Amino acid sequence: MLTQTHTASSRSACRGRAQRGQLAFSAPRPITQRSGSLVQQAPSLRVTVAAGKLDSVSLFGGDTASLLGGAPVVEKKKSCKDAVMEVELGTTAGIDYTTLRDHLANGEFREAEDETRALLIKLAGPEAVKRNWVYFTEVKNISVTDFQTLDSLWKASSNGKFGYSVQKEIWVQNTKRWPKFFKQIDWTQGENNNYRKWPMEFIYSLDAPRGHLPLTNALRGTQLFQAIMEHPAFEKSSTAKTLDQKAAEAAGRTQSLF
Numbered sequence: 625m626l627t628q629t630h631t632a633s634s635r636s637a638c639r640g641r642a643q644r645g646q647l648a649f650s651a652p653r654p655i656t657q658r659s660g661s662l663v664q665q666a667p668s669l670r671v672t673v674a675a676g677k678l679d680s681v682s683l684f685g686g687d688t689a690s691l692l693g694g695a696p697v698v699e700k701k702k703s704c705k706d707a708v709m710e711v712e713l714g715t716t717a718g719i720d721y722t723t724l725r726d727h728l729a730n731g732e733f734r735e736a737e738d739e740t741r742a743l744l745i746k747l748a749g750p751e752a753v754k755r756n757w758v759y760f761t762e763v764k765n766i767s768v769t770d771f772q773t774l775d776s777l778w779k780a781s782s783n784g785k786f787g788y789s790v791q792k793e794i795w796v797q798n799t800k801r802w803p804k805f806f807k808q809i810d811w812t813q814g815e816n817n818n819y820r821k822w823p824m825e826f827i828y829s830l831d832a833p834r835g836h837l838p839l840t841n842a843l844r845g846t847q848l849f850q851a852i853m854e855h856p857a858f859e860k861s862s863t864a865k866t867l868d869q870k871a872a873e874a875a876g877r878t879q880s881l882f
Contacts, residue, residue: 728781734828763851771857
């Protein structure tokens with residue numbers, strides 16, 4: 625009779641707590657041991673959790689960092705300067721790209737533009753060096769590796785905003801129509817689409833529109849620019865082939881270690 629009364633009162637207490645917005649969980653009642661007239665009973669364990677919030681209870685207190693032995697890992701975004709310094713300065717013509725790399729790493733786009741033009745003249749050959757400018761038929765003398773090095777440095781320094789391959793993409797999007805292309809990259813201005821005056825009217829910062837840099841002289845016509853845009857270095861298949869070659873070379877170096 626005592627046991628039935630106790631059970632009924634326990635159920636009543638549970639219902640009361642549930643109605644107040646809480647659920648109570650008690651460990652199984654311990655076995656009562658009698659020693660003479662003395663009743664010994666182990667204390668019961670009780671855990672109270674707010675009703676309706678069981679799903680949000682964390683077994684680890686909501687902070688798993690301590691389980692891993694440190695603070696949560698936050699991925700750090702790579703800066704443009706770091707990206708530029710990681711570009712491989714590949715060349716088949718023995719060209720030193722460190723000056724251009726350093727200018728771009730420091731955000732010195734005006735100086736980088738001058739250096740790029742000087743490097744293109746060297747890459748185009750001795751005749752271009754003599755006259756101090758590149759003729760459109762000489763663009764083919766520039767290797768895929770060197771053109772891609774120039775392009776990679778410009779893209780890395782601008783988070784993909786500048787570069788020959790970026791200009792090629794915009795040129796194709798505009799169905800290779802030069803007036804529309806020049807307008808989009810902001811090389812022309814006004815109702816008559818007049819060319820900006822070189823060099824002072826161009827924008828040498830990340831505030832420039834996408835594809836604004838590097839510059840190519842188009843005052844004598846678009847043949848030079850078209851030769852650059854159609855160079856194999858900026859064809860997707862050519863780029864993929866170069867990457868495959870690098871992967872194969874890396875695989876070969878790995879095998880040689882064993």
